[in-house]
Amino acid sequence: xxxxxxxxxxEGDILARDLTSSNGAVFLAAGSILSAPALTRLKKMGIQNxxxxxxNPEDNAEAINKLLQLLEERFSxxxxxxxxxxxxxxxxxxxxxPE
Amino acid sequence: xxxxxRLEKIIGKISRLPTLPDNIQKINRMIxxxxxxxxxxxxxxxxxxxxxxxxxxxxxxxxxxxxxxxxSVTQAVVLLGLNVVRSLISTAWASGMIVKSFPGLYEHSxxxxxxxxxxxxxxxIEEPEEIGTIGLLHDIGKVVLAEYLPDEFAKIQAMVKDxxxxxxxxxxAVMGLAHNDIGKxxxxxxxxxxxxxxxxxxHHCFKASSGHARRTAVLIxxxxxxxxxxxxxxxxxxxxxxxxxxxxxxxxxPKDLRRLMDELVDQMHDISRYTGDKT
Numbered sequence: 001x002x003x004x005x006x007x008x009x010x011e012g013d014i015l016a017r018d019l020t021s022s023n024g025a026v027f028l029a030a031g032s033i034l035s036a037p038a039l040t041r042l043k044k045m046g047i048q049n050x051x052x053x054x055x056n057p058e059d060n061a062e063a064i065n066k067l068l069q070l071l072e073e074r075f076s077x078x079x080x081x082x083x084x085x086x087x088x089x090x091x092x093x094x095x096x097x098p099e
Numbered sequence: 100x101x102x103x104x105r106l107e108k109i110i111g112k113i114s115r116l117p118t119l120p121d122n123i124q125k126i127n128r129m130i131x132x133x134x135x136x137x138x139x140x141x142x143x144x145x146x147x148x149x150x151x152x153x154x155x156x157x158x159x160x161x162x163x164x165x166x167x168x169x170x171s172v173t174q175a176v177v178l179l180g181l182n183v184v185r186s187l188i189s190t191a192w193a194s195g196m197i198v199k200s201f202p203g204l205y206e207h208s209x210x211x212x213x214x215x216x217x218x219x220x221x222x223x224i225e226e227p228e229e230i231g232t233i234g235l236l237h238d239i240g241k242v243v244l245a246e247y248l249p250d251e252f253a254k255i256q257a258m259v260k261d262x263x264x265x266x267x268x269x270x271x272a273v274m275g276l277a278h279n280d281i282g283k284x285x286x287x288x289x290x291x292x293x294x295x296x297x298x299x300x301x302h303h304c305f306k307a308s309s310g311h312a313r314r315t316a317v318l319i320x321x322x323x324x325x326x327x328x329x330x331x332x333x334x335x336x337x338x339x340x341x342x343x344x345x346x347x348x349x350x351x352x353p354k355d356l357r358r359l360m361d362e363l364v365d366q367m368h369d370i371s372r373y374t375g376d377k378t
Contacts, residue, residue, distance in 0.1 A: 067329065070329065070336060071327075071329070073336055074326070074327070074329075074336050074337060074338055075327075075338055077337075078338055081341060082353050083341050083343070083346055083351075083353050083356065084323070084327075084338055084341055085353075086353035086354075086356050086357070087323065087324065087327045087341075087356055087360065088327065090327075090356060090357050090360045090361075091327045091328055091329075091360075094328065094360070094361075094364050
């Protein structure tokens with residue numbers, strides 16, 4: 001699950017992972033709906049990136065496809081290297097992991 | 100231009116590399132003198148608020164993440180030792196330049212630092228924090244390139260894009276040398292310990308027989324993993340080489356990689372929280 005910059009988060013997005021302060025305390029739990037005031041508060045706190053659940057499965061699928069394309073490009077020409085091929089399949093699994 | 104003339108020109112431009120500012124040189128002298136206590140050094144760093152904030156941020160993002168935050172500079176000095184702190188101070192000072200001149204590289208370097216640290220601990224290699232700082236600085240040569248060799252940098256970027264080359268291969272085609280060589284010059288100028296410089300110098304020309312081959316291998320493998328996962332930007336979208344010599348020296352089989360990378364991704368999710376804020 002990747003994090004996105006706060007500016008790209010939309011009102012109504014759902015927080016995908018607990019937000020913790022530097023001592024480990026959770027100040028906003030996963031599942032919270034991010035209202036406009038909440039987003040402003042997070043911005044004031046200096047938070048830069050957060051993980052949000054994708055609203056549409058299609059949005060998510062499109063993002064993943066783009067990342068998979070980049071991955072294919074990155075690994076092209078490495079077919080004869082068993083280590084790189086194994087790393088490639090691990091990264092694909094990480095990308096496809098359900099949120 | 101002949102190759103010799105080309106190299107001369109590059110070296111001439113690089114000789115104007117920045118020296119570290121006075122306060123940092125003073126702290127480095129304190130460290131080198133072996134006469135100052137850790138407390139005194141911690142105090143000297145802490146007296147520069149910006150520097151100490153940057154150092155702490157690096158400590159926590161480069162090694163420990165949120166699970167084990169280090170909150171004071173003296174604590175960092177005691178935990179990490181002076182060699183590591185020395186590298187961190189230089190990186191902290193350079194971080195503004197890194198972020199400005201090569202977008203994405205800072206994120207890549209932080210991720211590499213954390214990966215070097217985690218891999219070293221996992222493979223029970225000594226001084227994982229030192230190896231972490233090696234990960235942090237390994238691409239500093241690219242920053243020098245971007246800042247001080249703009250014509251060459253532009254040509255290299257064009258080659259990477261048009262011919263789908265690796266950044267280091269394009270560097271060698273344009274300049275006759277690459278960022279690992281430039282990095283070595285800069286870090287020697289900054290008087291970093293040779294044990295930190297050598298793996299960086301060799302991360303694109305691995306020698307299994309060299310004295311620090313295991314550290315270099317960790318650096319190379321970390322770079323590969325971080326590039327594969329797409330953390331940050333190293334200058335190209337082409338996987339670096341990963342020879343069996345590197346994996347042999349670490350005694351790793353392909354099947355060992357999954358466990359390592361699963362753990363890595365778990366530990367990496369908080370890294371972007373540190374890289375958003377560019378101070």
